[in-house]
Amino acid sequence: MTKNNGNKIDRRQFLGIAWLASVTAFAGQTLAALFRFIQPVSDGGFGGIVKAGMVDDFAPGSITLVKEGRFFLSRLEDGSFIALWQRCTHLGCSVPWEEGEDQYHCPCHGSLFDKMGEVQGGPAPRPMDYFPVIIENGEVLVNTEEALERKAFDSSQTTSA
Numbered sequence: 001m002t003k004n005n006g007n008k009i010d011r012r013q014f015l016g017i018a019w020l021a022s023v024t025a026f027a028g029q030t031l032a033a034l035f036r037f038i039q040p041v042s043d044g045g046f047g048g049i050v051k052a053g054m055v056d057d058f059a060p061g062s063i064t065l066v067k068e069g070r071f072f073l074s075r076l077e078d079g080s081f082i083a084l085w086q087r088c089t090h091l092g093c094s095v096p097w098e099e100g101e102d103q104y105h106c107p108c109h110g111s112l113f114d115k116m117g118e119v120q121g122g123p124a125p126r127p128m129d130y131f132p133v134i135i136e137n138g139e140v141l142v143n144t145e146e147a148l149e150r151k152a153f154d155s156s157q158t159t160s161a
């Protein structure tokens with residue numbers, strides 16, 4: 001065993017300090033990555049206010065996937081809008097709109113949702129979650145900071161143009 005004279009550190013102390021520094025650096029990087037992952041972004045992408053387009057870009061009856069916001073923007077026949085999160089309420093798979101079926105059809109376990117996001121079949125426990133839509137100067141903005149859960153569709157979830 002090496003003797004410590006009080007001013008110098010021995011090999012065992014050095015390895016202990018190096019190990020502690022490595023663990024601290026790793027933990028710091030992990031926490032920083034986790035923080036970036038859970039922190040809402042404010043650059044116009046998912047987790048912030050997403051600019052979907054101008055009102056007139058969306059025909060009544062249309063359904064448009066807005067990839068950067070991870071939602072479908074539906075313009076209803078009355079001209080109002082609803083934004084549905086693309087995430088299945090069963091186990092979180094991305095749900096595509098199936099034009100030929102006229103419904104959302106989850107590829108994972110077969111949940112089916114109608115245009116308003118209401119469950120039509122499969123294991124999904126509730127309708128698709130939605131995001132608030134804001135119309136400002138003719139532009140459609142969607143607030144993806146927090147998805148809103150619901151038990152059924154009602155018109156309060158839509159925004160008139």
Ligand code: FES
Pocket residue numbers: 088089090091092093106107108109110111122123124
């Ligand atoms: S994740 Fe969609 S049905 Fe299971």
